[in-house]
Amino acid sequence: MSSFDPAPETTPVPKPSAGGQDEPAEAPARIGTIVWGLVVLALAVLIVISQLGIVVLNGTYVLIGLMIGAGAALVAGGLLAARKRDNGTTNGKS
Numbered sequence: 877m878s879s880f881d882p883a884p885e886t887t888p889v890p891k892p893s894a895g896g897q898d899e900p901a902e903a904p905a906r907i908g909t910i911v912w913g914l915v916v917l918a919l920a921v922l923i924v925i926s927q928l929g930i931v932v933l934n935g936t937y938v939l940i941g942l943m944i945g946a947g948a949a950l951v952a953g954g955l956l957a958a959r960k961r962d963n964g965t966t967n968g969k970s
Contacts, residue, residue, distance in 0.1 A: 907953030915946045 919942060926933045 907957060908950060911946050911949045911953065914949070915942055918942060918945075 919938075922933060922938055925931060
């Protein structure tokens with residue numbers, strides 16, 4: 877074989893996966909994580925606003941409002957997730 881001969885064609889060999897299993901797809905963000913993150917963010921913003929003296933906030937009312945909003949968001953998110961999950965076909969069994 878001289879230095880002017882083209883390199884022989886080879887086909888790439890697929891690498892075997894560990895344990896013969898495919899890697900799982902990334903899971904979507906969970907509803908509870910998003911809602912509680914928004915609650916913490918809202919609470920932080922309200923604390924900053926109250927410390928700046930822009931408005932005077934009653935802590936009890938703020939917490940009640942945040943808990944009502946978080947509860948409503950968790951219920952709505954759970955219903956949407958259940959609705960999304962139940963779109964598969966049924967096999968006729970209960």
